[in-house]
Each structure stands twice: as C-alpha cells, then as structure tokens.
Amino acid sequence: MDHMTSPRATDRAQLAREVVLRLTHVASAMRHHMDVDVARLGLTPAAARALAKLDPDRPIPSRDLAAQLECDRSNVTALVDKLEQLGLVERRTDPADRRVKTLVVTAAGRSTRQAVEAVLSDHRLLAGLRDAELRTLHELAMKISDGGCPADY
C-alpha cells in the first residue's frame, strides 16, 4: 500500500472520510426535522415531496410527477390518492389524450404546498454560519453536486 498512496494522499483520504460522515450526519438531522415539520402539516414525507414537485400554475401528468420524483408510476397513484383525499390536488382527465390525468393543485393545495416548500428548504441548521462561511459553503456544495465526481460513480 506504499507505492499507491503517499502519506499526504492518505491524510487527504482520511479527511475526506470524516467529511463524508459529517455531511451524512448533517443530512440526517435535516431530513429528520423536515419529516417532523411536514407531519405537522398532515402529510407523510413522500406525499409532501410530491406536492412540492407540482406546479400550481401548470398541471402535469402523473407520469411526469413520477419522473420528477425518480420513482415508478405505480407509487404516484397512492401519493396522489392521499393528496386528493386531503383536497390538495385534483385529477383531471386530459381531453387531448384521455389516457393521461393531469394533476391540478387546488387553492388549499397552493398554500399547503408553499408551507411544504418552506419546510424542505429550512435552514435553521445553518444559522450559526457567518455570511462569508455560508457563501463559501454554497460554492463548495455547487462544486460537489455538479462535477465533483468521477463519471463511473
């Protein structure tokens, strides 16, 4: 293992591992609090995320919602059932292609959706950062989620 990694490379790897564990921990905390807050709105996490993906001003087909959520079409049925029972969303058959049903956000759905969006971007956890630190973190997060990773990953 000596000819593969210099001591310095090993230090970097160890640091990277610690960063990953910290980020995982932070993400867990964020997720936990989002789930709690979303439950206060009477929604399960998945239903809330589905509602958040809908555009109140431009109804989309179920199929597109599945694509947005990166999940199977079959799951969307139950999620929309729940949102429809709560009066937040209406299914409307598309006259142009009677196979598709478009998902219309109701007036009640509009305000709940706004609340959900606020929850899903809650940033209390970042309250302790100074402005400059927040900007730095923003740059790093962008760099990571854009091209920070080998293609085969």
Add this chain to the structure above:
Amino acid sequence: MDHMTSPRATDRAQLAREVVLRLTHVASAMRHHMDVDVARLGLTPAAARALAKLDPDRPIPSRDLAAQLECDRSNVTALVDKLEQLGLVERRTDPADRRVKTLVVTAAGRSTRQAVEAVLSDHRLLAGLRDAELRTLHELAMKISDGGCPADY
C-alpha cells in the same frame, strides 16, 4: 415583512435555502451509491449500518445497538437475525445477566464490516475538490453539526 428582514437578511435566507437544497441533493446521491455498494456485499442498508455500529473487539447487548441506531429494540431483532443467518454475527447470552444477549462479530463479520465501513465513508464524490477546499468543507461541516443550530431545532 419589511420591518422583520432587511434586504441583506433576505439575500442570506435565499442563499441558505439554496445551500440546504444542494446539501440535500448531495446527501441523496451519497446515500444512493452507498446503498448500491452495500447491496453488492449482500446486505440491506439497515443491516449494513447495524454491522458497522458493532465493535468486533467488544460485544455489546442488543439494547445498546438499538441506542446506537436510534431505533426501537424490536427492529434490532430482525436485523441481527439477518446478520446471524449470514454468519456475520452471533448472539451470546450474557452469563452475568441472562436477559441480555451480546452481539459477537464473527471472523467473516469482521471483514464484511470493514468493507461496509469503507462504503459508508466513500468519498469519491469529493474527488473534484482541491485539498484546501476539502479542509474548508471539513471545518464548515464540523461547525454545522456541532453548534450551528438553535436549541429548539
């Protein structure tokens, strides 16, 4: 909303929201790849995380594993069942208190556990960062996960 937040505070809030969404996205990607890699080891994500929490050199009671995983005791039963069927862990009744069963990592469990640990701290996603950026990210992640957050959060 004018007397509450100055324009600058609003900018900061917007930036913070974007950071949260980016971090959530990064965490999802990490989690996804960890789950795939852990499946290659023949383990479900939860079973893998359970194995990772065990100390190969110091067997602990089921109750303590539940505490480590921050989940109910009843879940640990099924997870340990799976690990035991795979020959990675053994249940051993504690002679000092016959109610408790300690979880012993087998020889096979030891090596699988090491592989799991490597997966759970996989840092390919951070490969694109320069050393200085990685160190900065480490500091920020520490700051966030330590005291970056109001007490009532």
Add this chain to the structure above:
DNA sequence: TATTGTTATACTCTATAACTATA
C-alpha cells in the same frame, strides 16, 4: 416491578408485474 429480547401488527416507501382504457 422493571428490563431484555422477542413476537405480532401496522404504516410508509418503493419496486415489479399484470390489468384497463385509451391511442
């Protein structure tokens, strides 16, 4: 009485396969 581990049960999330009605 209290605690450990287990069982029974239920809910959520997700996936696959088969069905229907349209196209």
Add this chain to the structure above:
DNA sequence: TATAGTTATAGAGTATAACAATA
C-alpha cells in the same frame, strides 16, 4: 402495438403494544 394510470403484491424500514424470561 404501445402508453397512462391503476391494482395486486412483495420486501424493506420503522413504530407500538403485549409477552416470556430474568432481575
């Protein structure tokens, strides 16, 4: 035949409540 939505089913994860054995 292909597609949109649905249904049926299954596995994984997690939670609560009740139980047996032990303390």
